[in-house]
Amino acid sequence: MTTTDLWVDAVQDIIGAGRRMDRFGWVPATAGNISRRLPDGRIAITRSGGHKGFLTPDGVIEVGMDGRAMHAGDRPSAETLLHCQLYAHDPAIGAVLHGHSVASTVLSMVATDGAIILADYEVQKVFEGQTTHEASVRVPVFDNDQDIARLCTVVAPDLGRMPAGYVIRGHGVYVWGPTMDVALARLEGLEFLLACELEKRKLRR
Numbered sequence: 001m002t003t004t005d006l007w008v009d010a011v012q013d014i015i016g017a018g019r020r021m022d023r024f025g026w027v028p029a030t031a032g033n034i035s036r037r038l039p040d041g042r043i044a045i046t047r048s049g050g051h052k053g054f055l056t057p058d059g060v061i062e063v064g065m066d067g068r069a070m071h072a073g074d075r076p077s078a079e080t081l082l083h084c085q086l087y088a089h090d091p092a093i094g095a096v097l098h099g100h101s102v103a104s105t106v107l108s109m110v111a112t113d114g115a116i117i118l119a120d121y122e123v124q125k126v127f128e129g130q131t132t133h134e135a136s137v138r139v140p141v142f143d144n145d146q147d148i149a150r151l152c153t154v155v156a157p158d159l160g161r162m163p164a165g166y167v168i169r170g171h172g173v174y175v176w177g178p179t180m181d182v183a184l185a186r187l188e189g190l191e192f193l194l195a196c197e198l199e200k201r202k203l204r205r
């Protein structure tokens with residue numbers, strides 16, 4: 001593939017992911033951001049603002065590993081740094097998704113021990129290294145912070161130990177994978193489990 005073909009391929013992945021996340025209601029208003037690392041190392045990510053369900057190729061920009069735009073006039077979201085942190089940590093990561101679902105927002109606001117624990121669900125097996133529903137999956141919850149560089153330092157110690165991704169309190173999830181398809185499957189798995197957990201807690205008296 002030419003460098004242009006690689007870019008077009010990544011942009012199509014991002015537009016498709018935005019539509020799918022919107023269909024589930026995980027990117028309300030201008031929420032969320034979506035990125036892909038190209039085989040040549042370039043990072044394509046959604047521009048700041050704009051609805052992720054109605055993305056066009058113009059809504060995707062190139063950033064460097066420092067989270068800054070590679071082309072004058074492009075404005076990346078501040079949260080781009082959290083994507084870059086994941087790409088820098090693991091060269092096998094090829095796609096990162098961030099959404100603001102109702103379940104992740106609500107559950108993270110009531111989580112008291114720094115994590116949401118998912119146990120006994122069959123769907124847990126969608127996550128890397130999980131072969132049985134009998135093990136529990138720990139989804140770390142980090143306090144929200146508008147200073148994203150500072151938030152990166154809080155996330156850093158858990159890198160490599162988050163098979164289902166992580167949640168920012170009152171805000172949303174970060175999920176990743178080697179390809180966009182795998183990242184989307186993991187996001188769908190995590191959101192399904194968080195929705196189940198929310199429903200389960202509503203039934204408790």
Ligand SMILES: [Zn+2]
Pocket residue numbers: 031032033079098099100171172
């Ligand atoms: Zn966000």
